[in-house]
Amino acid sequence: MEKNRNAVMWYSGKWKVVALSVLLIAAIFMMLGQIPVAASESGDAGPFDECDASEPVDGSMKDTTDFTISKHKITPEELMRLKEKMGTYEEGKEYNVMIGNHGTGLAPPTEEGWQWTAENLYVVDDISGGTPRASTDNSQDIWFPPIGNQDGEGSCVCFAVGYYTKTYQEAKEHNWDLSDVNWVGGYYGYPDKKQDKIMSPDFIYHQILHWYGGGDHGSTYSDAMNLIHQIGCSSWQTMPYDPTDSTSWPSEAAWREAPLYRGETGYNIQWVSTDADINNLKLFLDNDNLAVISVNASWYGAMTSTDLWTIDNYNPTGTNHANTIVGYDDNFGPYTEGGNPNTYGAFKVANSWGLGPWGGGGDNNGDGFYWISYEAMKQRIEYYMFMDDKIGYDPELVATFEISHNYRTQCDITLGIGNKTSSNATKAFNNWNYRGAPAPFPSNPIVFDITEFNTSVPTLNHQNFFLRVYDGGNTTTGVITNFTVEYYPTTYNVSGNADRVSVSDDPPVITLPDAYVYAETMLRTVNETPVTDKHKVGPVYSDRWALICVSANDFFDPLNPEMDAFPAQGLQAYYSLKAHGYQDDHIIFMLWHDDDGDPDVVFGTDTYITIYGSHNDLTGPPPQIGGPNQPPQIDFDHTTPIDKNLLKQQFQWLAANVGPDDDVLIYLVNHGSKSGGEVYFNFEMPGSPSVNGTEMRTWLSWITANCSRVTFLSDFCHSGDFNKDVNTPAMSNVVFVSAAGDCNLAWYWMDKTIWPQVPYAGSWFFHPFWERINGGWSIDQSYDFGCNHTPKAHLNNFTTVREIQDPWINDTIGDAATYSPVDEEWVTSGTVIHLNATDGGLCAVGSYIIYYRIWNESHGWSDWMQGEMNENVNFTLTGGGTHYIEWYAVDDLGNTETLHNETDYIPVANQPPVANFSYLPLHPTVADTIHFTDLSSDSDGTIVNWTWNFGDGNTSYLQNPTHQYTMAGTYNVTLTVRDDDNATDNITQPITVAAALTVDYVCITFGTENEIPPGNMSTGFTFTMYATAFNTSTKGSLGPIPVNWSIANYGSNASINTS
DSSP states (O other), X not given: OOOOTTSEEEEXXXXXXXXXXXXXXXHHHHHHTTSOOOOOTTOOOOGGGTSOTTSOTTOOOOOOSOOEEEEEEOOHHXXXXXXXXXXXXXXXXOOSOOBTTBOOOBOOOOHHHHHHHHHHOEEEEEEESSOOOSEEEGGGSTTSOOOOBOTTSSOHHHIIIIIIIIHHHHHHHHTOOOTTOOEESGGGOEESSOGGGSBOHHHHHHHHOOEETTEEOOBOHHHHHHHHHHTOOOBTTTSOOOTTOSSOOOOHHHHHHGGGGOBSSOOEEEEOOSHHHHHHHHHHHHTTOOEEEEEOGGGGGGOXXXXXXXXXXXXXXXXXXXXEEEEEETTOOOEEETTEEEEOOEEEEEOSBOSSSOTTSOOTTSSSEEEEEHHHIIIIIOEEEXXXXXXXXXXXXXXXXXXXXXXXXXXXXXXXXXXXTEEEEEEESOOOSOOOOSOOXXXXXXXXXXXXXXXXXXXXXXXXXXXXXXXXXXXXXXEEEEEEEEEOSSOOOTTOOOSEEEEOSOOSEEOOBTEEEEEEEEEOOSSOOXXXXXXXXXXXXXXXXXXXXXXXXXXXXXXXOOSOOHHHHHHHHHHHHHHXXXXXXXXXXXXXXXXXXXXXXXXXXXXXXOSSGGGOSSOSOOOOOOOTTOOOOOOOOSSSOOOHHHHHHHHHHHHHHXXXXXXXXXXXXXXXXXXXXXXXXXXXXTTOOOEEHHHHHHHHHHHHTTSSEEEEEEOSGGGGGGGGOTTSOOOTTEEEEEOOSHHHHHHHOOOTTTOTTOSSTHHHHHHHHHHHHHTTOOHHHHHHHHHHTSOOOOSOTTOSOEEEOOOOEEOSSSXXXXXXXXXXXXXXXXXXXXXXXXXXXXXXXXXXXXXXXXXXTTTEEOOOEXXXXXXXXXXXXXXXXOEEEEEEEEETTOOEEEEEEEEEEOOSOOOOOBOOEEXXXXXXXXXXXXXXXXXXXXXXXXXXXXXXXXXXXXXXOSSSOEXXXXXXXXXXXXXXXXXXTSOEEEEEEEEEEBOOOOOOEEEEEESSGGGSOOSSOOTTOOOOEEEEEEOTTOOSOOOOOOOOOOOOOOOTTOOOOOO
């Protein structure tokens, strides 16, 4: 009778009849259910050949009781059992064993993989949810793909996990009907339709395969299932299976599709060694699930004529192939097993070698399936693996990145959210036993789902994301060319049209051998336009205007550069503005003079810039000033006092030319002063009148009345108090930022002999600063963020000391703040660090107190500490690793001076741990359980991992394990410990294990001569007997051994103590 796979479909545990004829057929089979139908050893058809397993011959209905699985983390004993069954990866061993022309490819975990397994694998305790029916066959469901053929590639694991199991899960979830799909092409075949609904085994295999000798050599279950859990899986359509290609990585379309098809869990197992376990497996299958098992494909030829393995014809010593259990039948049989000719029941299994008969034997009926008896499942297979589907999942947050590197296997890639040194959460991209072929990264973007980061922070808005790459290779390095975060708050789409996009400014970032490098970006999730070009990040204004006013009266010595190199600062500001989209017509450049007797940049001339001489990083023609909207050009000599009304005229001209959507930047490079609570803007030429705070606010108000926003940068200490002037109110649409100090210096001046790769250093600070401002951050937060992206300028080429003087910040949103200098050196553990509040020109009123805290890799942030009143703080760095210091000072009026010192201190190398252990008993035998005690220590951290090698092929990862040897001999026991800085140490001790002792004879003696009992003892006579055991082959004492006394009591008044 022809099988009708379309007749019935299973929905939420209930039958849906779609044709009257089906109802009649069901009635007929209900009556036939009373008649035994069996598959015999002679090859007679079994029940699956003539009826749908989803509709058992006895007419039973699926039990709709709630289906639940209880699990526990794998125990050390279970881990050893599993490890003995699977084995451990051996270098150079062939794991893609060819059987005829067919590949296998089941590889065991590495030793590091077993450590991961010990920490992450879950084992089933029990499965509940009613009683399994007498039979079920999930391969007859419309969700099951046609039997596939892996060809000679070692991709059996990825066919079992991806092609069969993941396809079945997704088809069931989305109700995809695959019943009309056929495998065409045989050995080099493919599904003939609906490839967008069938999962790609190569998407998985090419990322996790074991590679050596120029070819692929299999993969592990844990990697395959965990890749689906962490990354997902693409369809066959976006990454077709090609058995001749084992190196290509997925296309962007495949990467983008994968997050839709992730797993809820990774690698899980259930032991199958009892009838109760068999019942659990049947219940698991009966609830529309598939199970993955390990087999030895070399034994296919031993199957019976009905394609059955029993304990009689299947008894391998190892496994090499992955297959998929699709169903079971309690009535399969009768067959002979263990001498019983009336044995029934078997599991139905799908292979990935196409339709048989297979080379080497097996699949005699040519359907691609075979059977395993229940007893063989218990005694030979012993366990199965599975993963849970992530149902109804809609990705919300993905990262995309591009890396150019010739050896992608060298790179450890991690995504994170938060500060890169103390993140809220991280997610490894390629944490597998094997990494695939040592080929280059693809030229297309890689897309990685990071939606789980949502739960690590209260909101995604303004969160920092980072891409971390560790290049563990040799001198061959690569480049991070792109890092982007995409946000899909409504519905994910594979086209990449995200609601919000944040592109990192950091690339290109060159990887470094044996070192970490980063790319970072901040995500804005509300009221923003997606960013697709990092050079266009910023506000959408009709026009952006800039006024750069430069005044310098300081002598500039190129061999001893000072911070008052004002003409160079102004020019660097100009070039930075040009790099960020400002047009010449909207840049007003005013140079007062620098009083050195040489012409510098003056309007209306072609004079070249000669400020630095041979050290000049701005050599070239001056900016072409004088566009159609430019105000009258101004030229000054070097002796005439400056008329402040000239600056006033420029403010007036700007006010008349800006529009309501325009953004204005005013950059005033001058010195300042403060007197009686009033702030003054001073021009350096003697005799030049100052501009006080009230005047400047008035001038600014003319511009702000006609534009969207003014950002006012002024290069002197006291600008930090500008909004604190009690005589003038704050201005709500003016951002005041002091441009003094090293952070902003790095965006208008940088010596290219130190940073030759930075043509215009302004990109370091200016872009991230505005990106945060436009995202709604306060000026304090934005400035800190910009400074963290700014390399500290080397003010002196001949010293390793770098000065840090970050300026005061003030805005109408946050607190007033100032930064102060501190020496940064490459230091060693024990170096004294000085926090000096007064060196930075703290304009403190009255007294001040410094508050500080310290961060290091081992212990995170310390508690806040405080110094003494009006005293600077000195403290000593201890321990290894990177340290960060955060500190601030507060005066009597609440003025705050803050240093977020994102500076790496590099102390002496971490002190490694010292491994040590003891054990009892000291003279064990094979009958003893030996208790090992860890005595290791770590002087500057904590030990986080223990690996024991007992010298007999067994290992443990417990801190204090137990072990029993089965044979006498001397064993070298090695303990390897790893601390929280990844330093290791090991110790090996020999342990001699004796054979179990036997007693040849026992000698009984009395305590003393007076205690020898007479022939007739009277009441009250006391004596002591001692038993000594002897073994004639052992020299010396055997040590204490238990003795059982048996003393006959012939006297009615005697009492005996045998302690």
